[in-house]
Amino acid sequence: MLQLNKVHHIAIICSDYQKSKTFYTNILGLTIVQEIYRAERQSYKLDLALNGNYIIEIFSFPNPPQRPSKPEAAGLRHLAFEVDDIQLTRDFLVNNNISSEEIRVDEHTKKRFFFIADPDDLPIEFYEK
Template sequence: MLKINKVHHIAIICSDYEVSKHFYTKILGFEILAEAYRSERDSYKLDLALNGNYSIELFSFPNPPSRVSRPEACGLRHLAFEVDDIQKTRHYLVENNLNPEPLRTDEFTNKRFTFIADPDNLPIEFYEA
Protein backbone atom coordinates (compact mmCIF):
# COMPACT_ATOMS: atom_id res chain seq x y z
CA MET A 1 0.00 0.00 0.00
CA LEU A 2 1.12 3.57 -0.70
CA LYS A 3 2.39 5.39 2.41
CA ILE A 4 1.34 9.05 2.53
CA ASN A 5 2.76 11.06 5.41
CA LYS A 6 0.52 14.16 5.36
CA VAL A 7 -1.09 16.73 3.10
CA HIS A 8 1.84 18.79 1.82
CA HIS A 9 0.00 21.86 0.52
CA ILE A 10 -3.17 23.14 -1.11
CA ALA A 11 -2.88 25.14 -4.35
CA ILE A 12 -5.38 27.94 -5.00
CA ILE A 13 -5.64 30.03 -8.16
CA CYS A 14 -7.13 33.45 -7.42
CA SER A 15 -8.64 36.07 -9.70
CA ASP A 16 -7.26 39.12 -7.84
CA TYR A 17 -3.85 38.42 -6.32
CA GLU A 18 -3.65 41.39 -3.96
CA VAL A 19 -7.17 40.84 -2.60
CA SER A 20 -6.52 37.13 -1.97
CA LYS A 21 -3.06 37.81 -0.53
CA HIS A 22 -4.64 40.25 1.95
CA PHE A 23 -7.43 37.78 2.81
CA TYR A 24 -5.14 34.81 3.51
CA THR A 25 -2.43 36.78 5.34
CA LYS A 26 -4.16 39.69 7.09
CA ILE A 27 -7.59 38.14 7.75
CA LEU A 28 -6.84 34.42 8.20
CA GLY A 29 -3.31 34.95 9.54
CA PHE A 30 -1.19 32.79 7.25
CA GLU A 31 2.47 33.77 7.18
CA ILE A 32 4.37 34.40 3.95
CA LEU A 33 7.25 31.98 3.37
CA ALA A 34 8.12 33.09 -0.17
CA GLU A 35 6.70 35.22 -2.94
CA ALA A 36 7.76 35.07 -6.57
CA TYR A 37 6.67 36.76 -9.78
CA ARG A 38 7.12 34.59 -12.86
CA SER A 39 7.25 36.99 -15.82
CA GLU A 40 7.07 34.23 -18.45
CA ARG A 41 3.63 33.30 -17.06
CA ASP A 42 2.60 36.78 -15.87
CA SER A 43 1.91 34.98 -12.60
CA TYR A 44 2.56 35.29 -8.89
CA LYS A 45 3.19 32.36 -6.56
CA LEU A 46 2.84 32.95 -2.83
CA ASP A 47 3.86 30.23 -0.37
CA LEU A 48 1.93 30.46 2.90
CA ALA A 49 2.35 28.72 6.25
CA LEU A 50 0.06 28.15 9.20
CA ASN A 51 1.74 27.75 12.60
CA GLY A 52 5.07 27.26 10.82
CA ASN A 53 3.78 24.52 8.51
CA TYR A 54 3.80 25.08 4.75
CA SER A 55 0.12 24.95 3.81
CA ILE A 56 -1.07 26.94 0.78
CA GLU A 57 0.32 27.94 -2.59
CA LEU A 58 -1.58 30.98 -3.85
CA PHE A 59 -1.30 31.53 -7.61
CA SER A 60 -2.40 34.28 -9.94
CA PHE A 61 -2.77 33.76 -13.67
CA PRO A 62 -4.18 36.12 -16.26
CA ASN A 63 -7.87 35.39 -16.91
CA PRO A 64 -8.29 32.06 -15.10
CA PRO A 65 -11.50 30.27 -16.06
CA SER A 66 -14.28 30.11 -13.48
CA ARG A 67 -14.95 26.85 -11.70
CA VAL A 68 -18.27 25.74 -10.33
CA SER A 69 -17.87 25.28 -6.59
CA ARG A 70 -21.35 25.37 -5.07
CA PRO A 71 -23.36 23.75 -3.85
CA GLU A 72 -22.47 20.14 -4.62
CA ALA A 73 -20.29 20.25 -7.74
CA CYS A 74 -17.76 17.49 -8.39
CA GLY A 75 -14.24 18.23 -7.16
CA LEU A 76 -12.87 20.02 -4.11
CA ARG A 77 -15.81 20.89 -1.91
CA HIS A 78 -14.18 23.20 0.65
CA LEU A 79 -11.15 23.89 2.83
CA ALA A 80 -11.62 23.30 6.55
CA PHE A 81 -9.61 24.86 9.37
CA GLU A 82 -9.73 23.67 12.98
CA VAL A 83 -10.33 26.35 15.61
CA ASP A 84 -10.47 26.18 19.41
CA ASP A 85 -13.38 28.59 19.95
CA ILE A 86 -16.03 28.62 17.20
CA GLN A 87 -18.01 31.45 18.85
CA LYS A 88 -14.94 33.69 19.00
CA THR A 89 -14.03 32.71 15.42
CA ARG A 90 -17.52 33.54 14.14
CA HIS A 91 -17.44 36.88 15.96
CA TYR A 92 -14.07 37.70 14.32
CA LEU A 93 -15.48 36.76 10.89
CA VAL A 94 -18.51 39.00 11.44
CA GLU A 95 -16.27 41.89 12.56
CA ASN A 96 -14.31 41.51 9.32
CA ASN A 97 -17.46 41.53 7.15
CA LEU A 98 -16.97 37.95 5.96
CA ASN A 99 -20.66 37.00 6.39
CA PRO A 100 -20.27 33.64 8.13
CA GLU A 101 -23.19 31.26 7.99
CA PRO A 102 -25.04 30.61 11.26
CA LEU A 103 -23.32 28.01 13.43
CA ARG A 104 -24.32 24.43 12.70
CA THR A 105 -23.62 21.23 14.61
CA ASP A 106 -22.17 18.13 12.96
CA GLU A 107 -24.71 15.41 13.65
CA PHE A 108 -22.01 12.75 13.94
CA THR A 109 -19.42 14.52 16.11
CA ASN A 110 -21.58 17.15 17.85
CA LYS A 111 -18.89 19.71 16.94
CA ARG A 112 -19.97 23.13 15.70
CA PHE A 113 -18.85 24.74 12.45
CA THR A 114 -19.49 27.63 10.09
CA PHE A 115 -18.60 28.59 6.52
CA ILE A 116 -17.40 31.72 4.75
CA ALA A 117 -16.23 32.30 1.18
CA ASP A 118 -12.78 33.49 0.15
CA PRO A 119 -12.50 36.37 -2.36
CA ASP A 120 -13.11 33.91 -5.24
CA ASN A 121 -16.09 32.26 -3.53
CA LEU A 122 -14.10 29.17 -2.45
CA PRO A 123 -15.96 27.74 0.54
CA ILE A 124 -13.94 27.80 3.77
CA GLU A 125 -15.10 25.98 6.87
CA PHE A 126 -14.10 26.64 10.46
CA TYR A 127 -14.61 23.56 12.63
CA GLU A 128 -14.30 23.52 16.40
CA ALA A 129 -11.65 21.28 17.98
Protein backbone atom coordinates (compact mmCIF):
# COMPACT_ATOMS: atom_id res chain seq x y z
CA MET A 1 0.00 0.00 0.00
CA LEU A 2 1.13 3.56 -0.72
CA GLN A 3 2.60 5.33 2.32
CA LEU A 4 2.20 9.13 2.35
CA ASN A 5 3.91 11.06 5.13
CA LYS A 6 2.45 14.58 4.87
CA VAL A 7 1.58 17.35 2.43
CA HIS A 8 4.95 18.68 1.28
CA HIS A 9 3.82 22.03 -0.19
CA ILE A 10 1.12 23.91 -2.04
CA ALA A 11 1.99 25.75 -5.26
CA ILE A 12 0.25 29.00 -6.23
CA ILE A 13 0.67 30.91 -9.50
CA CYS A 14 0.20 34.64 -9.01
CA SER A 15 -0.40 37.48 -11.46
CA ASP A 16 1.50 40.19 -9.55
CA TYR A 17 4.57 38.75 -7.84
CA GLN A 18 5.41 41.71 -5.59
CA LYS A 19 1.81 42.09 -4.45
CA SER A 20 1.53 38.37 -3.61
CA LYS A 21 4.94 38.31 -1.93
CA THR A 22 3.89 41.23 0.29
CA PHE A 23 0.53 39.62 1.10
CA TYR A 24 1.92 36.20 2.06
CA THR A 25 4.91 37.57 4.02
CA ASN A 26 3.81 40.90 5.51
CA ILE A 27 0.11 40.20 6.03
CA LEU A 28 -0.01 36.43 6.67
CA GLY A 29 3.45 36.37 8.24
CA LEU A 30 4.96 33.47 6.32
CA THR A 31 8.75 33.47 6.21
CA ILE A 32 10.89 33.31 3.09
CA VAL A 33 12.92 30.12 2.76
CA GLN A 34 14.27 30.86 -0.70
CA GLU A 35 13.59 33.25 -3.59
CA ILE A 36 14.77 32.43 -7.10
CA TYR A 37 14.40 34.28 -10.40
CA ARG A 38 14.39 31.93 -13.39
CA ALA A 39 15.30 34.17 -16.34
CA GLU A 40 14.61 31.50 -18.97
CA ARG A 41 10.97 31.33 -17.75
CA GLN A 42 10.66 35.01 -16.75
CA SER A 43 9.44 33.59 -13.47
CA TYR A 44 10.02 33.99 -9.77
CA LYS A 45 9.74 31.06 -7.36
CA LEU A 46 9.25 31.99 -3.73
CA ASP A 47 9.39 29.25 -1.08
CA LEU A 48 7.53 30.11 2.12
CA ALA A 49 7.35 28.54 5.57
CA LEU A 50 4.90 28.66 8.46
CA ASN A 51 6.40 28.13 11.92
CA GLY A 52 9.55 26.75 10.29
CA ASN A 53 7.68 24.28 8.08
CA TYR A 54 7.98 24.72 4.31
CA ILE A 55 4.41 24.89 2.99
CA ILE A 56 3.85 27.20 -0.01
CA GLU A 57 5.54 27.95 -3.33
CA ILE A 58 4.56 31.17 -5.09
CA PHE A 59 5.26 31.26 -8.83
CA SER A 60 5.02 34.18 -11.23
CA PHE A 61 4.64 33.64 -14.96
CA PRO A 62 3.98 36.20 -17.68
CA ASN A 63 0.21 36.57 -18.25
CA PRO A 64 -1.19 33.50 -16.44
CA PRO A 65 -4.84 32.73 -17.26
CA GLN A 66 -7.45 33.89 -14.74
CA ARG A 67 -9.30 31.51 -12.43
CA PRO A 68 -12.67 30.76 -14.11
CA SER A 69 -14.87 31.21 -11.01
CA LYS A 70 -14.97 31.29 -7.23
CA PRO A 71 -14.40 28.18 -5.08
CA GLU A 72 -16.58 25.86 -7.14
CA ALA A 73 -14.15 25.91 -10.10
CA ALA A 74 -12.31 22.65 -10.78
CA GLY A 75 -8.97 22.60 -9.00
CA LEU A 76 -7.91 23.96 -5.64
CA ARG A 77 -11.02 25.04 -3.74
CA HIS A 78 -9.25 27.05 -1.04
CA LEU A 79 -6.24 27.22 1.26
CA ALA A 80 -7.03 27.01 5.00
CA PHE A 81 -5.01 28.07 8.03
CA GLU A 82 -5.73 27.01 11.60
CA VAL A 83 -5.72 29.88 14.11
CA ASP A 84 -6.12 30.10 17.88
CA ASP A 85 -8.26 33.26 17.98
CA ILE A 86 -10.62 33.68 15.03
CA GLN A 87 -11.83 37.17 16.02
CA LEU A 88 -8.31 38.50 16.60
CA THR A 89 -7.25 37.08 13.23
CA ARG A 90 -10.16 38.71 11.40
CA ASP A 91 -9.63 42.03 13.19
CA PHE A 92 -5.93 42.04 12.22
CA LEU A 93 -6.74 41.40 8.55
CA VAL A 94 -9.52 44.00 8.41
CA ASN A 95 -7.21 46.54 10.12
CA ASN A 96 -4.69 45.83 7.34
CA ASN A 97 -7.30 46.65 4.64
CA ILE A 98 -7.99 43.01 3.75
CA SER A 99 -11.63 42.50 2.83
CA SER A 100 -13.14 39.70 4.93
CA GLU A 101 -16.33 37.74 5.14
CA GLU A 102 -18.15 37.71 8.45
CA ILE A 103 -17.27 34.91 10.86
CA ARG A 104 -19.45 31.85 10.38
CA VAL A 105 -19.92 28.63 12.36
CA ASP A 106 -19.31 25.20 10.79
CA GLU A 107 -22.60 23.37 11.34
CA HIS A 108 -20.84 20.01 11.81
CA THR A 109 -17.84 20.90 14.01
CA LYS A 110 -19.30 24.05 15.62
CA LYS A 111 -15.93 25.75 14.96
CA ARG A 112 -15.81 29.33 13.70
CA PHE A 113 -14.25 30.30 10.37
CA PHE A 114 -14.17 33.00 7.70
CA PHE A 115 -12.74 33.62 4.24
CA ILE A 116 -10.64 36.31 2.60
CA ALA A 117 -9.08 36.40 -0.87
CA ASP A 118 -5.40 36.70 -1.76
CA PRO A 119 -4.28 39.26 -4.38
CA ASP A 120 -5.36 36.86 -7.17
CA ASP A 121 -8.74 36.15 -5.56
CA LEU A 122 -7.66 32.71 -4.29
CA PRO A 123 -9.99 31.88 -1.40
CA ILE A 124 -8.19 31.63 1.95
CA GLU A 125 -9.97 30.27 4.99
CA PHE A 126 -9.09 30.82 8.64
CA TYR A 127 -10.45 28.08 10.89
CA GLU A 128 -10.39 28.15 14.68
CA LYS A 129 -8.43 25.50 16.56
